[in-house]
Amino acid sequence: MHIAVTGAAGFLGQRLIRQLLERGQLRGQTISRLTLLDQVEVDVPDSGDVDIVSFAVDITAPGAFNEMLDARPDVIYHLAAVVSSAAEGDLDLGLAVNLDATRALLEGCRHRDLCATRLIMASSVAAYGGELPETLDDMTALHPQNSYGAQKAVSELLINDYSRRGLIDGLVLRLPTIVIRPGRPNAAASSFASSIMREPLNGEEAVCPVPTDLELFVMSPGKVVEALVHGAEVDGEAVGPFRAFMLPGITVSVADMIEALRSVAGSEAVDRIRHEPDPRIQSIVGSWPTRFHTRRADALGFKRDRDFRDILQAFQEERH
């Protein structure tokens, strides 16, 4: 079993790689090789018997996927992306990374006859938007109101069409907002959602750019990685005639999150949150829906977090 990961140096990539090495197998087969791609050098963990090959490449460069695809991976996790706020700030960069590179990856698979390779791309709740029903489901149209979401929705359509034509065995998982991410704030419009928990827990100040009644549809890093692993193992045929769907998140308001923080770390932690409205962040994050019936994902065995306190406690435990 040979698994390739793009965006391998990223937060999800790193976590997924650790999880795969811990499991040692996928689809009932021993993992023998990992091919890791990122624009920066990937931190290669202790690998045991697994052959780990790592490439630092710009995925927008011609032939960037050649070496990875020549090695004929059985599963490809395509996690490399320009995140929401950056894609909104730079249309060309977003199109190059989020659309053209996905297409180059699909073409690379096609021209090597990798039709049995499971290609899993991470898409996002940001692909929804516009005038939405109160609760969304698998048949709700994608009317993205941000360029990141539009580019992800485009990639979904292409991956579905290449899968339907039998050129690849694709799957697209739309991720809820992932909280709590470790590390530092990034350019994602949703970055604050981790920041307002993580920084106060570290004794630092954080900025909350949205009103506290704003709701988010969230999933913990642990559950997202579980979903990525599960995504390699679900039967493609069972997914139905469209290979993209929303993962099961839970709905929380910023106020709920802050109250959970208070119960876990006290009011002095909460006092470290500074409220500074940012209309740009609000307009992006505010367009993302927060209530879903995720029937397709549920039927395929993808799991949600129990509640936000659970997510917060899991984060706390990992820190210690």
Added chain:
Amino acid sequence: MHIAVTGAAGFLGQRLIRQLLERGQLRGQTISRLTLLDQVEVDVPDSGDVDIVSFAVDITAPGAFNEMLDARPDVIYHLAAVVSSAAEGDLDLGLAVNLDATRALLEGCRHRDLCATRLIMASSVAAYGGELPETLDDMTALHPQNSYGAQKAVSELLINDYSRRGLIDGLVLRLPTIVIRPGRPNAAASSFASSIMREPLNGEEAVCPVPTDLELFVMSPGKVVEALVHGAEVDGEAVGPFRAFMLPGITVSVADMIEALRSVAGSEAVDRIRHEPDPRIQSIVGSWPTRFHTRRADALGFKRDRDFRDILQAFQEERH
């Protein structure tokens, strides 16, 4: 008022051009110039005072839109496309014409600051597919089960995103199956729907590749051209947060169409239809939905045909 048309030599393009010249004005302004693009020489009609400039270009070639866009049209009708069956047969061609050329057009507008130019693209009922509700509406997801539909859906997302960013004033009209087209059968999977009416009326044989209980969502050429004209005049802001929607068609079965033919031209016309099932055509056309609530289009003033007999009679009148 300067209007540009791609795919100008096509059936819809030709009809639209005649209609525009007859009206003489659009958005309350006198039409002073038409720029016509197609891969073949466009049949330029008698133009009166209108300056008509025609380019025979391959729209997949670099810079194909340069001359058209340098002349800064107020309205662009983007009708050039590789139709359903051809796009299914040749993925590269479909992607080049239906996706890359649309993108080149958008980029061309962007780099010339044509942000007030109304760009109208024809999309299609073929963009729907998969597990669909019995009646679709403006919020039904696009899960195309053919490459033409996938490429149109991708272009919709890009046009919407460029419009949202204020780079262009885009509008995408999803066309029902157009019947009855004049001329000869083409490579569209739905070509039979015109053929089984047109050829018998001309005393010729026609092949029906689908079962007679198959339903279609149809619009007459006259109503489609009316919609294209109306599309230039509707207020972009009034369209709402997504610039693509389905036009109002009517639902008819192939059997209904055949009975209308019998009532207009007698049983000897009907006898000229040969029934030869074609699984490939059936699988494409059979994936297209046939019942819609077109609330957005209705609210914006787009009109449907009254019934199929009307469509058939209008076609008959035009022939004489």
